[in-house]
Amino acid sequence: MLSFHLTTFFSGMKFLIFACICGTVCTTAIADLEDDHDPTTSQKLIAALMRKRGPDIVRPKRNAGEPVNVRFKMELYQVIELNERQQYVSVSAWVIERWHDEFLFWDPAKYDNITEVKMHHSHIWIPDTTLYNTLVMKDDDQRRLLYAKVSTEYEKRRSYVEFLYPAIYKFHCRLYLQFFPFDSQECHMLFGSWTSDNHDIDYHSLENSVGTTNFLPSEGWSLMGTAGIRTEVHYVCCPNNYTLMDFTLFLRRRPLFYLVNLVIPTFIITLIAITGFFTTSSTTGVREEKISLCITTLLSMSILMLMVSDQMPSTSTFIPLISWFYMCAIIIISVGALAASFVISVQKFGLLGERLPKRAVTITRFLSYISLTRIPVHLLQQKVILAIGPPIAQPISIEKRLATNT
Template sequence: MSALRTLAFLAFLAGVSSSQTLDCSYLGLLSHLNLMTTNEVLSIMRPVKNWTSSTLVELDMLMYGILGVDEKTQTVTSHIWLQMRWKNEFLTWNPSDFCEIYMLTVPRSKLWIPDVNIREDASDTGSVQQSPLVSLYPSGFVYANGRKRLTFTCQLRLFKFPFDTQNCNITFSSANYDVFNIILGTVQSDTTLSSLSERVMITQGEWQLIKLETINQTSTKYNQPQSELIYRVTITRKPMLYVVNLIVPLLYFLILDLASFFISEARGEKLGFKVTVLLSISVLLLILQDMLPSTEDTLPMIEPAGAEGRGQVSPVKSHLPADCPRDHDLLRLILEEVKAARQEAGRKDEKKKKPGRYERLALIIDPVFFALYLLTIIVFLVFIYHGWV
């Protein structure tokens, strides 16, 4: 029994002495990692013990806002959240030696940060909001978080407008390191990043995020191979606004234009109705021209042509003799009046015959033109349907 008591007492003394040697403060860990003073080596040198080893920089991007798409400048504005992870081989510790400290935050200025930029970036630097701190873990992994109001260029294809789907690339690459120094990758999979982006999405406007895809590739820049990480963002337009405000009115005017063939030409209502429909479509085309980008083919310009009506009135002149005429003079005057009346009646008959010929010609042309017009509309609508679907 005395021997057991002696062993228990010695174990207790060993535990007390070991607990007294443990440093449970952040100061002790910072001192152990040589971060108490300014260490320029850790901030300027790529954190590898062997320079031939590459640094794997893993970058996850979440898109939590689609602010707008500018078709004229071919740019997309969005809110993104970025998290970079890499390993610093000089900053490792055993958590059991520091009272199970599993994470440490240090200023960004004290550590080496990968110089990763975005090739398609068209935004200003003031929109970047980076955390002044980075998280350091016992295995040496460093996490740096930041969010950005990103405006990036995108080649928009508007052939199927307003039922279009756009694929835009956001390319991450290093500005100074080649593929032998930095290799870019991701921590999460494409499916996880797409699901998280849809979950945290706060605003989309008239666009909806479909998916995020990641592509790893190596490109050559200045005769040096560089690692690139491409995020392919797929977004689709919500077309209901354009269907209600643009497509439905155009179909309505198309039906009215077809109905104008059944209007009689007798009083000129058909011409006035056609001009009204033409002017209405011209206004809609001007609105559509403001919606579409200037880089696309120019929309048809409709110039209203005015027809000038010219009418001539022939005054009838009557001459009264100053003196009372004699019989033969009176007869000659009556004969001339009769000849003039017959000539005037002949001209009126000719004027009545000419519109008759034109009317018969119009009765032949009008059904043929209506059939061709209807066939053209059907072919156009079928082509548009197959193009959109």
């Protein structure tokens, strides 16, 4: 009897739990159906605009002969990279495009006085604005297209569309590095429609420069200024001109890094090599460490020059200023090594008591004149004059003296 009551109790509990679950599911489904059948005013407006607009490839002009005037503006955010070797620049920017759409207007009085909505870029017409000198062919890799802001102008039977999106552009820039690391560069960005000429899309600049209000300074480059002009270009393929927006970035390199890591060490190494050449002779009269010092400094110079060559493009049209600097330093150190070898050889001649040719003395005097030094008088008297004069009398041994006396 007890087991029967327990079975009945558990059966009732199962039925109650099942009924609660079914009620919850039904309530949620009914609420979803009510939401689906009761859209908001904004949803109704967007749905009506999409039906009215039609395909997004149709230009927003009722008169097919009129071009769409697109107002273009670029706000520069950061100079990410400037690659000297591969000749390209990478920047982060915010782009603003504005135009009028004659199919997306509505009466605000019919939609709770709503005068502005946001629509996804795939639901409206947008210009195919392209960076002509880009190095990235896939549009999704450089632009992040989001939503466009649509404001109605019901009295004029049109709407005002404002399309804002962030972008990271990587584009070609011809760099002139003759004065590296004290160089300045001009990099151009050419924006325009890739498929439509100026009879379909006509670009105009909102400002005559690139915006820099939110610009983040770069560690390696200083932004000296910007410029923007509108140009029309004629291509052989097409009968009409294409409108392009040409934005120019004026950049100047900050040379402190290169001065500290390349120029100043090279200057110090060269100064040490020159100073070592003018060191005085030792007690033996020979100081061969001069040649070792010159060879060591040449090795250091080759390492520094290798660091510079890794950043320079492989071109034969020009030689950078820093390369001339290293070349002159290497020549000076090499001449110092040759001169040190000559001086050491002359010193060894004098120590051995051998004669020096008069030509060697003439060359020595000429080198002293070039290097603004003077040969000491006692050296001329004791070594040079004796070397070119009569041979030094050899001392007579005791045996010869005894033989002479006998």
